[in-house]
Amino acid sequence: MSVGMAIIYGAPIVLASYALSRRDDTFRRGMTRAVEQFAMLVPRMFCALVAAGFVAKLIPTEFISRFLGDEAGITAIFIGTVTGLAIPSGPVVAFSIAATFAKAGAADSALIAFITAWTIFAFHRVIIYEIPLLGVSFLRLRLSSVFLLPILAGLMTMGVTRAWEWVSVS
Numbered sequence: 001m002s003v004g005m006a007i008i009y010g011a012p013i014v015l016a017s018y019a020l021s022r023r024d025d026t027f028r029r030g031m032t033r034a035v036e037q038f039a040m041l042v043p044r045m046f047c048a049l050v051a052a053g054f055v056a057k058l059i060p061t062e063f064i065s066r067f068l069g070d071e072a073g074i075t076a077i078f079i080g081t082v083t084g085l086a087i088p089s090g091p092v093v094a095f096s097i098a099a100t101f102a103k104a105g106a107a108d109s110a111l112i113a114f115i116t117a118w119t120i121f122a123f124h125r126v127i128i129y130e131i132p133l134l135g136v137s138f139l140r141l142r143l144s145s146v147f148l149l150p151i152l153a154g155l156m157t158m159g160v161t162r163a164w165e166w167v168s169v170s
């Protein structure tokens with residue numbers, strides 16, 4: 001078992017044990033909240049995974065490998081960035097699309113640029129939350145300060161991948 005899996009499985013056990021040790025209503029309220037979240041998220045995840053499956057079938061594998069593959073180079077990073085910016089979805093769909101791209105032969109650098117752009121620039125969050133709550137001037141400042149991050153992340157990934165290949169060949 002990896003360290004990550006130990007944390008994923010261990011944290012709820014530790015937290016539940018602590019809640020039980022308090023001898024108040026904490027454990028029951030926590031379990032109620034967990035069941036509510038489960039009931040709310042499962043239908044959403046089902047729909048999101050079905051949508052991601054359709055995306056996987058709608059975009060031909062040759063198209064993905066040609067424009068997002070290792071041979072595309074820096075162009076793949078730019079396409080991954082624009083795609084990440086344009087995906088109006090939550091994490092279940094975005095990461096399912098990234099997994100679909102990876103399975104179809106997309107380069108790691110393009111996937112990193114895609115996920116980074118989706119995380120930073122998610123268009124739907126900008127429209128729904130940032131502009132109404134924080135204003136256009138804040139949005140302009142935030143976007144101008146992080147504009148190059150997806151591209152830099154993709155370029156760094158490309159460099160690390162090439163360095164790793166060079167070390168493993170030597």
